[in-house]
Amino acid sequence: MMPHPVVIKIGGALLDDEKAARQLMTRIKTLQQHRAVIVVHGGGPMVETMMTGMGLTSEKVDGLRVTPDAHMPVVCGALAGSANKQLCALAIGAGITPTGLSLMDGNMITCQAIASELGAVGQATPNSSVLLELLIGEQFLPVISSIGCSKNGRLLNINADQAATAVAQLMGAELLFLSNVEGVLDEHGQRLATLDKAQLASLVQTGVITDGMKVKTDAALQAALQLKRPVFIGSWHTDPEALLNATTGTKIQPEATKAGDNS
Structure with a gap:
């Protein structure tokens, strides 16, 4: 009987420590020899940097970033774009074959907005494991950004911890929260x-x-x-x-x- 998959949630701050990021990918490659691995990531520092560069500001309420719909192109670019592709590049450098994804791909996670005062901030619910089952069955490493989509096609910013929890629920997986502590x-x-x-x-x-x-x-x-x-x-x-x-x-x-x- 195969052991449960492992979902590893990492914060975007890992990308500021290239040595640690490369070491982690090497360890993930070793873990993949006997456990399926899925990475879910955030990217708060990158979002902050990109927003500051564009003269945009945001606030947090109970740990959640207030995200007007007008800010979503920047948030998507930071999380599903830059952060995701940098992690995929690090995986390739470690000899891993990654697949960069977001929560909406394969309809794996359904999302809905939480509250109007938070803007395009959503909550995540497990939905379909078909795509992830196919990918891990072929030894790919899914690298999933915390960008989701509502049923009416609205892009949503999902807290990365909650996104990782939903993916772990979907896959019946072990869950690791990794940071610099x-x-x-x-x-x-x-x-x-x-x-x-x-x-x-x-x-x-x-x-x-x-x-x-x-x-x-x-x-x-x-x-x-x-x-x-x-x-x-x-x-x-x-x-x-x-x-x-x-x-x-x-x-x-x-x-x-x-x-x-x-x-």
């Missing part, structure tokens, strides 16, 4: 191997988890609850297989952890 740390700076909802809430209440890490853990917990399986937070500097084996990073559990899991 090694995992969730305690008040002494030590990595916490496993966390559940109650433990995360306690760390937030005591001020141990704040700011960007709270955004990551909130997304990972939401994904774990939706997928009904652990979700992993770790660094793109480490081996994805080590994360899957819980020898590095932090495993976010959808249910209460057993006593001693973090000892």
Whole structure:
């Protein structure tokens, strides 16, 4: 029986660290030898750079970028264009055969706008796995940007964490959230191997988890609850297989952890 596929969500900031990006692609190639891999990516820094260059500004509400429809050509160009193709080029450099995609391709993910005040910002729902099954069956690496489309043809900007969760749901996959941090740390700076909802809430209440890490853990917990399986937070500097084996990073559990899991 083949193991579950692995969805690896990476932030656009990886593209600012070419050495780390090349190392990650090399590790993905190794992982592909026995696991199907799918990459889902964002690209916030690239969006910011392109918008600033065009004299455009935007704000965020609860971590979501307010995106007027008039800004979507820029957002699409950054995410589905520049970021996606740079990642595909890095994959080719590692000897991988990538396929650059967005959430709408193959009707894999259906999307709908969340709220009028957010503009062209949507939520993602799993729909059809046909295209991804065909691609991973032929050893391609799908590289999916977080650009979606509504049923009436409106382009939508999807939060990359939520996009990755929807793709993982679609494929019954393991989900890794990779960034430039090694995992969730305690008040002494030590990595916490496993966390559940109650433990995360306690760390937030005591001020141990704040700011960007709270955004990551909130997304990972939401994904774990939706997928009904652990979700992993770790660094793109480490081996994805080590994360899957819980020898590095932090495993976010959808249910209460057993006593001693973090000892």
